[in-house]
Amino acid sequence: MDIKTILNEIKAELPERTRLVAVSKFHPAEAIKEAYDAGQRIFGESKVQELENKYNTLPKDIEWHFIGHLQTNKVKYIAPYISMIHAVDSFKLLTEINKQAAKAGRTIPCLLEIHIAQEETKFGFSPEECVEMLEKENWKELKNISISGIMGMATNTDDETEIEKEFSTLETFFHELKSRFFADDERFKELSMGMSEDYHLAIKHGSTFVRIGSKIFGIRNY
Numbered sequence: 001m002d003i004k005t006i007l008n009e010i011k012a013e014l015p016e017r018t019r020l021v022a023v024s025k026f027h028p029a030e031a032i033k034e035a036y037d038a039g040q041r042i043f044g045e046s047k048v049q050e051l052e053n054k055y056n057t058l059p060k061d062i063e064w065h066f067i068g069h070l071q072t073n074k075v076k077y078i079a080p081y082i083s084m085i086h087a088v089d090s091f092k093l094l095t096e097i098n099k100q101a102a103k104a105g106r107t108i109p110c111l112l113e114i115h116i117a118q119e120e121t122k123f124g125f126s127p128e129e130c131v132e133m134l135e136k137e138n139w140k141e142l143k144n145i146s147i148s149g150i151m152g153m154a155t156n157t158d159d160e161t162e163i164e165k166e167f168s169t170l171e172t173f174f175h176e177l178k179s180r181f182f183a184d185d186e187r188f189k190e191l192s193m194g195m196s197e198d199y200h201l202a203i204k205h206g207s208t209f210v211r212i213g214s215k216i217f218g219i220r221n222y
């Protein structure tokens with residue numbers, strides 16, 4: 001199937017509240033252009049250098065979302081144009097994004113990455129760490145970022161019960177944070193979860209962004 005057909009199939013499955021981030025990492029600009037010509041505007045990338053190359057060659061009305069682990073020393077390169085940063089996993093990174101966004105005269109929407117999967121990873125806040133950071137309130141002084149929601153990845157498993165349990169945990173946590181810290185902040189509204197193999201389960205649990213790569217663009221070579 002071609003990219004356009006697959007995109008249309010996926011979009012037909014998404015409820016109104018859910019938007020598609022087409023994850024184009026490791027795929028060439030030509031593949032992105034094909035999706036763009038089919039009407040797709042939001043693309044997800046996970047490496048700064050690769051994103052820079054694509055940003056420079058592709059149409060300027062693309063909304064680029066950074067979905068990977070972002071190093072603080074690379075924030076400055078993407079701050080002038082990035083539409084959303086999905087995987088903020090420390091207060092230090094949030095502070096740096098704020099600084100670079102201020103320099104660029106922008107406010108950058110950020111999602112906090114919450115670690116829900118059973119796999120070990122260095123990245124993401126535990127729910128406890130996330131609450132601890134928000135309780136400190138110094139994030140409220142960061143005027144050039146908005147905390148727009150949370151993001152997570154389920155365990156890479158065939159066990160749908162486990163995956164649903166994790167998405168349900170994230171959904172509950174999202175609502176808890178909303179009522180505790182962001183009840184008056186309408187910008188906090190995004191729940192980014194669901195990938196090629198599990199997005200059907202994610203949309204059942206209120207996902208507002210699904211991040212789908214291989215289903216659209218095929219197997220990545222990396």
Ligand SMILES: *Cc1c(COP(=O)(O)O)cnc(C)c1O
Binds near residue numbers: 212
């Ligand atoms: C690569 C990646 C995706 C897309 O994964 P697919 O299985 O190819 O759909 C989604 N989210 C993140 C954070 C990724 O790194």
